[in-house]
Amino acid sequence: GQNIDQPTEMTATEGAIVQINCTYQTSGFNGLFWYQQHAGEAPTFLSYNVLDGLEEKGRFSSFLSRSKGYSYLLLKELQMKDSASYLCAVVDSNYQLIWGAGTKLIIKP
Amino acid sequence: GAVVSQHPSRVICKSGTSVKIECRSLDFQATTMFWYRQFPKQSLMLMATSNEGSKATYEQGVEKDKFLINHASLTLSTLTVTSAHPEDSSFYICSARGNRGTGNSPLHFGNGTRLTVT
Numbered sequence: 318g319q320n321i322d323q324p325t326e327m328t329a330t331e332g333a334i335v336q337i338n339c340t341y342q343t344s345g346f347n348g349l350f351w352y353q354q355h356a357g358e359a360p361t362f363l364s365y366n367v368l369d370g371l372e373e374k375g376r377f378s379s380f381l382s383r384s385k386g387y388s389y390l391l392l393k394e395l396q397m398k399d400s401a402s403y404l405c406a407v408v409d410s411n412y413q414l415i416w417g418a419g420t421k422l423i424i425k426p
Numbered sequence: 427g428a429v430v431s432q433h434p435s436r437v438i439c440k441s442g443t444s445v446k447i448e449c450r451s452l453d454f455q456a457t458t459m460f461w462y463r464q465f466p467k468q469s470l471m472l473m474a475t476s477n478e479g480s481k482a483t484y485e486q487g488v489e490k491d492k493f494l495i496n497h498a499s500l501t502l503s504t505l506t507v508t509s510a511h512p513e514d515s516s517f518y519i520c521s522a523r524g525n526r527g528t529g530n531s532p533l534h535f536g537n538g539t540r541l542t543v544t
Contacts, residue, residue, distance in 0.1 A: 350532065350533075357517075357538075357540070358537065358538065359432075359519050359521075359535035359536060359537050359538045360470070360519075360535050361535070362532040362533070362534075365532060404469065404470070413472075414472070414533070416469045416470045416471075416472075417469060418468065418469040419469055
């Protein structure tokens with residue numbers, strides 16, 4: 318079967334750095350997305366990785382290792398507004414999106 | 427660009443009635459739209475894929491006669507929850523790729539509809 322694993326919840330301090338991991342086992346791979354979802358709102362696109370390595374975009378970076386079936390989202394200089402759920406989603410061989418359950422990130426002052 | 431508008435944002439209805447949710451792509455043409463349902467503290471669950479001018483493709487376990495999908499134009503898809511029951515209460519979200527979007531293009535999401543069936 319297809320499976321995506323993310324931690325259920327993480328807590329970090331304002332101004333710090335946090336890394337949210339995602340491991341996946343899917344039938345084929347055509348890329349991995351990270352989305353941010355605030356409570357009661359729809360997801361918003363953060364990043365897309367299809368090749369191995371680190372993609373940096375401002376305070377957020379996303380890393381991919383296809384051989385390990387592993388990705389992480391790195392958030393720097395955390396702000397209170399970063400409190401949200403972070404969803405990992407993989408595009409499989411049929412170009413279907415397989416969603417993780419999301420990681421709820423709690424930022425404390 | 428790539429704005430998806432979803433309406434209504436919240437709806438409360440009585441058990442047994444039907445509710446229609448609209449999803450519009452405002453500044454692009456969406457040949458394919460996706461309807462998701464999300465229960466509290468759970469991930470997005472794909473309900474169906476809506477293709478302009480053809481029948482929707484429903485995921486396993488989703489009743490096509492209960493969740494009617496119409497994608498009559500390149501900018502509008504509707505989801506009608508028929509004979510709603512309290513267990514249908516959920517957060518419904520539509521999303522779309524542009525008409526040049528490929529299978530690994532980011533999805534653009536509507537703001538979601540919070541449905542409460544009493």
